[in-house]
Amino acid sequence: MDERDAAVVAKARDGDREAFRALVERHSRYVFSLAHRMTGNAQDAEDVVQEAWLKAHKQLSRFEARADFRTWLHRITVNCSIDLIRGRRHREDAHDPADLEQGPLSERGAETQPTPERMAASTQISDRVNQALGLLTALERAAFTLRHVEGMSIDEVGEKLGMKTSATKHSIFRAVKKMRQALEPFVPSREHAGSQLMGRESK
Amino acid sequence: MNNHLSEEELILHYYGETDRADEARLDGHLAECGECQSAKAQLQRVLALVETAAPVAAPPGFERDAWARLEPRLPSPRSERRWTRAIFWFPQWALAGGVAALVLMAFVAGRISGSDPAGTNPAAPGLAQAGGNSDVLHTAVSDHLDRTQIMLTELVNSGVNQADAFAGEQARAGDLVAANRLIRQSAAQSGDEGIADVLEDLERVLQEIANAPADVTSNELSDLKARITAQDLLFRVRVIASEMRNRTRNDREAGDRSPLRPSMS
């Protein structure tokens, strides 16, 4: 683990409030980015940051001194993001079961709606990717992120999100298709591979 | 060539999650079919972009805002006493009158002897001991408020049919009543009326919880929760808890001045 962290974590574990504050200030930006990638909007990400630190604070005594703090915090953040997504899903189920599968997150006012024009205008790959992610529904985004970025198996993703494996697969398929459609124009394609991929029928 | 991989099959293949039954067929096809190979390569290029992208960054100053929002929600760790040798809100009380201090001392002394593994504290422990550990007072009072907050929060958020959970909260409420009374009396005697008021409302609710029948009905439970909510009790407890933390911090920043010890003699 980062040597600066090791000393501060040890103090925080002993209940040193200032040490814990130092950890919060040092790692909150990382936690925010991670939560944002999972949830897709700043407000949810901020809430996840709070929950993640509360949980970290509570569990700090169980943190293994030899482990990497950032890795540990990463796992907590992913779990808190999942809790938020699942919690919302249950609440919205009572309202409108299809809500999460309807418009992408970006249509819910959380982010600027990515349009093809905006996509083309953005010069940074990062912006393009983040805009493309904005096209996914909350579930698609969570499933895709857990599989693609966090490297969980589809079974694990389904377990985490409380979905059947087949439903998880389809969320990931839809997510990848949307990502491909949004990002393909920016990938130098050889042998018209792009159009080949586009033309593939779903089974 | 026939039997090209579907997009779904390509995606599963990319993630190494091809169904075992399909593995041989898909691998065999991919090995021979240039079209599918380039389709897979294209998918790889697209998805690789996701990894190279920088994540969305938090707004400037985010880490400080995060802490400001987080801190009032953290339970006060025991060892907070390390950074606060200066006392909490206790100085005012101590200065206001020895009686208030005595009441609180008795309470704190009980806690000290309760947690003293060596059992060196007699039943009527010396004030010197508690006075010499003035930070323990702070810890005791803030612990009390934190535990009360947690208990109330759990109660308010519990489902209507969680009789088991309620029994647990009841036991905790019973424990909290006595401590609450001592602190409330001390606050009242020292003229800290705002705090005493909150503690008085709190005490009533704690008693109500502690004395509720074991087979409390879900209606009664809802009533109780509604009253906690109507009185804004959680919020008010939170306010005095954070008020105390501010006093501690002020004391600390003022440089560990500690009026308690001289005033105790």
Ligand SMILES: [Zn+2]
């Ligand atoms: Zn083929």
